Amino acid sequence: MSYEAVVFDNDGVLVEITDWDVLRGAARDTFASxxxxxxxEDLATVLSSVTVDGLEAMCARHGLDPEAFWHERDTNYTTVQQREVVEGRKPMYDDASVVRDLDVPLGIVSSNQHATIERILDHYDLREHFVTYYGRQPTVEDVRRKKPHPHFVERALEDVGTTNALYVGDSETDVEAAHAAGVDxxxxxxxxxxDYSLSVEPTYEFETLDPLVDLV
Ligand SMILES: [Mg+2]
Incomplete structure (x- = not known):
């Protein structure tokens, strides 16, 4: 199979995941404000794998406006993660340099904040290698549209101009979003x-990004 475009998840694929203690601190700061x-349970609800239902139920328990709370949460997450990037604690994986060698249109679809993704691309001087990139805006609507929902993958596929594309991720929701968008x-x-177990079958399973060069 020869693919005409590749779209990447960011965290755990191109750059290392953010330290959980850092994110937990940002979540605590949000509640404090x-x-x-x-x-x-409140903390777990907003730490990761957030759902709109869970967020709204937690906010109802505490008399909070979900939109205002979520905006603050995502702003805090962006602030601490940008600091992690700049201070060297969220490095690029060595094999992510493959994006400089792939001679097809590339994109990014991340469930991280769009502002966080922009800082990562600038810090590692990667922006020119991607024709498109999507993170989430700090809105409840974008929680609804994040992976496994195919919304942003579909938008990225429009931007790269082909559905003969691969989506590369390190989570079950990545595989689900890819297949829902109709790509491998x-x-x-x-x-x-x-030790992560998948209940969906990906088209390929790799331990590094190196095999991608033979697939495009
Ligand atoms: Mg990931």
């Missing part, structure tokens, strides 16, 4: 995914 002392998937099983 609304004068809420969160339970463990690569599940990237890096070290942090050694």
């Amino acid at each position: 609304f004068d809420v002392d969160p339970s463990d 998937s690569v599940f990237l099983r890096r070290e942090h995914r050694a």
Whole structure:
């Protein structure tokens, strides 16, 4: 199979995932700015794998406006993650340099904040290698549209100009979003995914990004 475009997930694929303690701190700071002392369940609800239902239920428990709370949460996440990037604690993977060698249109679809993705691309001087990139805006609507929803993958495919494309990710939601958008998937099983079990079947499973050069 020879693909005409590749779209990448960001975290755990191109750059290392963010330290959980850093994200937990940003989530705690969000609650603090609304004068809420969160339970463990409250924190878990907004830490990762966030759903609109979960967010709205948590906000209802505490009399918070979901839109305002979420904007603050995502702004805090962007601030701390931009600092992690700039201070060297969220490095690019060595094999992510493959994006400089792939001679087809490339894109990024991340469930991280768009502003976080922009800082990453600028910091690692990668912007010119991608014809398109999407993160989330800090809105409840974009929580609804994040992967496994195919919304942003479909937009990226329009931008790269072909559906003869591969989507590369390190989560089940990446494989699901790719298939929902009608394209083949690569599940990237890096070290942090050694024990991760998938309930969906990716088109390919690789341990590094190196095999991509033979697929385009
Ligand atoms: Mg990821």
